Amino acid sequence: MGMKKSEKGSKKVMENKNEKKDVGSAASNATIGNDSVFASCSFSSLGLYPSLCDELCEKLGFEVPTLVQAQAIPVILAGRHALINAATGTGKTVAYLAPLIHHLQNYDTRIQRSDGTFALVLVPTRELCLQVYEILQKLLHRFHWIVPGYVMGGENRSKEKARLRKGISILIATPGRLLDHLKNTSSFLYTKLRWIIFDEADRILELGFGQDIQEILDLLGSRKAANDYKESTVPRNSEFQRQNLLFSATLNEKVNHLAKISLHNPVMIGLEGKTRKPVSTIESIDSSESDEDDEVKYSSKMPTAVDYKIPRQLIQRYVKVPCGSRLAVLLSILKHLFERDTSQKVVVFFSTCDAVDFHHSLLSEFHFSTDPQTKERVIQMFLGCQTFRLHGNMEHEDRRSTFQAFKTEKSALLLSTDVSARGLDFPKVRCIIQYDSPGEATEYVHRVGRTARLGERGESLLFLQPVEIDYLQDLEKHGVSLAEYPLLKVLDNFTLHGQNKHVKKSVFIDLHPWVLCLQKALESFIISKPKMDELARKGFCSWVRAYTAHRGELKRIFMIKKLHLGHVAKSFALKQQPSLVGQSFQKQNKKRKRFEKKIGLSKKRKVARVT
Numbered sequence: 127m128g129m130k131k132s133e134k135g136s137k138k139v140m141e142n143k144n145e146k147k148d149v150g151s152a153a154s155n156a157t158i159g160n161d162s163v164f165a166s167c168s169f170s171s172l173g174l175y176p177s178l179c180d181e182l183c184e185k186l187g188f189e190v191p192t193l194v195q196a197q198a199i200p201v202i203l204a205g206r207h208a209l210i211n212a213a214t215g216t217g218k219t220v221a222y223l224a225p226l227i228h229h230l231q232n233y234d235t236r237i238q239r240s241d242g243t244f245a246l247v248l249v250p251t252r253e254l255c256l257q258v259y260e261i262l263q264k265l266l267h268r269f270h271w272i273v274p275g276y277v278m279g280g281e282n283r284s285k286e287k288a289r290l291r292k293g294i295s296i297l298i299a300t301p302g303r304l305l306d307h308l309k310n311t312s313s314f315l316y317t318k319l320r321w322i323i324f325d326e327a328d329r330i331l332e333l334g335f336g337q338d339i340q341e342i343l344d345l346l347g348s349r350k351a352a353n354d355y356k357e358s359t360v361p362r363n364s365e366f367q368r369q370n371l372l373f374s375a376t377l378n379e380k381v382n383h384l385a386k387i388s389l390h391n392p393v394m395i396g397l398e399g400k401t402r403k404p405v406s407t408i409e410s411i412d413s414s415e416s417d418e419d420d421e422v423k424y425s426s427k428m429p430t431a432v433d434y435k436i437p438r439q440l441i442q443r444y445v446k447v448p449c450g451s452r453l454a455v456l457l458s459i460l461k462h463l464f465e466r467d468t469s470q471k472v473v474v475f476f477s478t479c480d481a482v483d484f485h486h487s488l489l490s491e492f493h494f495s496t497d498p499q500t501k502e503r504v505i506q507m508f509l510g511c512q513t514f515r516l517h518g519n520m521e522h523e524d525r526r527s528t529f530q531a532f533k534t535e536k537s538a539l540l541l542s543t544d545v546s547a548r549g550l551d552f553p554k555v556r557c558i559i560q561y562d563s564p565g566e567a568t569e570y571v572h573r574v575g576r577t578a579r580l581g582e583r584g585e586s587l588l589f590l591q592p593v594e595i596d597y598l599q600d601l602e603k604h605g606v607s608l609a610e611y612p613l614l615k616v617l618d619n620f621t622l623h624g625q626n627k628h629v630k631k632s633v634f635i636d637l638h639p640w641v642l643c644l645q646k647a648l649e650s651f652i653i654s655k656p657k658m659d660e661l662a663r664k665g666f667c668s669w670v671r672a673y674t675a676h677r678g679e680l681k682r683i684f685m686i687k688k689l690h691l692g693h694v695a696k697s698f699a700l701k702q703q704p705s706l707v708g709q710s711f712q713k714q715n716k717k718r719k720r721f722e723k724k725i726g727l728s729k730k731r732k733v734a735r736v737t
C-alpha cells in the first residue's frame with residue numbers, strides 16, 4: 127500500500143519548517159465572513175480533493191468552510207497533531223472527517239476492507255456515534271471503497287465483530303465498547319491505523335473513561351512515554367505515521383493531560399485569548415516548540431479560568447423561581463413558547479433519568495381547564511406539542527428512534543438528561559431550558575450549544591432558585607453573563623376564567639393566581655393517577671440524590687440543607703409531607719447502596735446511570 131506521490135512529497139516537506147509556516151498561513155487565510163461563522167475561502171483552496179469538495183456541496187449543502195474548518199483542515203492535511211477548540215455548532219465534525227477522506231481516497235493503490243481500520247473517532251455517547259456515522263456515510267458516497275462503521279455500547283457484539291472482521295476503514299466508537307473489541311476481537315485489524323480523533327475530548331474523560339482511554343492508547347501504541355511513543359504490540363510503520371487530534375468546545379485539565387500523553391508537538395487552534403493570564407504566554411498556531419517544552423507549553427496554554435466560546439447570537443437568560451413553584455412555572459413557560467410559535471423545537475434538561483420520565487409522562491397526559499364550570503367539556507391537553515424523552519436508562523432502540531424522530535420533527539419538545547448535551551445536532555432547536563442546573567460551567571456551555579448553531583438564532587433559559595443565585599457569579603467567571611427573564615409578564619398573560627386580564631395579579635410568583643391554580647390542578651392530577659404518583663416519588667428521590675452530588679465549589683451553592691424538602695416535593699406535584707417521601711427515599715437509598723456494594727458497581731457505571 128502506498129501513498130500518492132504528491133502526498134509523499136507533501137509529507138517530506140512537512141518535516142521541514144517551511145511546511146510549518148504553510149500551515150500557519152493557510153489557517154490565517156480564514157478571515158471572518160459576514161456573519162463571523164464562515165470563512166471567506168473555498169474548500170478547494172484549503173487543499174481538499176475536488177470531488178470531495180463536490181461531495182461536501184452536493185450531499186451536505188456546504189458551499190464554503192466555516193472558520194474552524196478553514197483553520198483546522200490545512201493543519202490536519204499537513205499531518206500535524208492538533209488540539210482544536212471552537213464554539214458549539216461551528217462545524218468541527220467535518221473539520222476532521224474531510225481531511226481523513228481526502229487522504230484515504232488519495233492512496234495510489236485503493237485501500238481495501240482487508241487493510242482494516244485507518245482512522246478511529248472516539249465519541250462520548252451513542253447518539254453522537256450515530257450522528258458522526260451518518261455524516262461520514264454521506265461524505266463517502268462516491269468513495270465507496272472507504273468503509274465507514276461504528277461500534278458502541280448497547281449494540282450486538284457478535285454483529286459488530288462480524289463487521290470488524292470484514293474491515294472498517296473509518297471507525298466511530300464509544301470508548302468502553304472499543305476497548306472491549308481491542309481486547310476480545312482478534313480479527314479487528316488496526317496495524318495501519320493512522321488517525322485517532324477524540325471528539326468532545328473533555329466529556330469522554332469526565333464520564334469516567336480516563337482509564338479506558340489510557341488503555342486504548344497503550345493498545346494502539348499511541349501513548350507517549352517521555353519523548354516517544356510507548357512500546358506496544360502494534361508494529362509502528364513509518365508509512366502510516368500517527369496523527370492524533372483532540373476536539374472540544376470546552377477544554378479542561380483532563381484534556382490537558384490527554385494532550386500531554388497523546389499529542390506530539392501539536393498545533394493549537396482556537397486557544398488564543400482563552401486565559402486570564404497575560405496573552406503573551408499564548409501562541410495560537412505553534413510549530414516551533416519541541417517536545418521537551420510540553421510541560422511548560424500546556425500549563426501556559428491550558429488556563430484555569432477560561433472564557434468559554436458561546437455563539438454570539440444566543441440570547442441567554444435566567445429565571446429565579448421559588449422551589450415549590452418550579453413545576454408550574456416550567457409548564458407555563460413551555461405553554462407560552464409553543465403558543466408564541468407553534469412550529470419550533472425546545473429541549474429541556476433535567477438532572478436525572480427519573481425526573482425526565484416523570485415530566486415526560488406528566489406532559490404527555492396532563493389535561494387542564496381554567497374554567498371549573500366547563501371542565502368536562504373543554505378540557506384540553508396542557509401542551510399541544512409532541513413530547514419526546516431521551517436518557518441513558520432507556521432501551522437502546524427507544525433511544526435510537528427518539529433521537530431520529532426529534533431530529534426530523536418540525537415542532538416538538540425534548541426532555542433529556544445530559545446525554546443530549548454534547549455534540550448532538552438537532553436542526554432548528556430554538557430554545558434550551560435548563561430546568562435543573564448543569565453543575566460545571568462546561569456543561570452549561572454544551573447544553574445551550576444545542577441551539578444557535580452555525581449562526582442561527584436561539585435562546586436559552588436557566589432555572590435558578592433564590593438560594594442558588596450565586597451560580598450566576600460562577601458562570602461570570604467564565605465570561606458567561608445572563609439577563610433576567612420577564613417571568614411575571616409571561617405569567618400575567620395567562621388568564622383564569624372570570625378574571626380581568628388587566629388587573630395586576632401578584633408580585634410574588636408563588637402567590638400568582640395562575641401559578642396557584644395550575645399547581646392545584648397538577649397536584650390533583652398526580653393524586654388521581656397511582657402510576658404518576660409513583661413516578662413523581664421516584665423523580666423526587668433521584669432529584670434529591672443528584673442535588674447532593676454537586677462537586678467542589680458548587681457544593682457551596684447547591685446545598686440540599688438550604689432547601690425545604692416539602693417545596694421540592696411540591697415541584698413534583700406531590701402533596702405528601704417531606705418526611706413521608708423522605709423516609710421512603712432513605713429506605714430506597716440504603717437498599718441501592720447495599721445492592722451496589724454487592725455487585726461492586728464501578729464509579730463509571732454510577733455516572734452512566736445518572737445520565
Ligand SMILES: Nc1ncnc2c1ncn2[C@@H]1O[C@H](COP(=O)(O)OP(=O)(O)OP(=O)(O)O)[C@@H](O)[C@H]1O
Pocket residue numbers: 187188189190191192195212213214215216217218219220374375548549550551575579580
Ligand atoms: N461548511 C458548512 N456549511 C454549512 N453548514 C455546515 C458547514 N459545516 C458544518 N455545517 C453544519 O453546522 C452544524 C454544526 O456542525 P457540527 O455538529 O459539526 O458542529 P460542532 O462544532 O461539532 O458542534 P458541537 O460542539 O455542538 O459538537 C451541522 O448542522 C452541520 O451540518
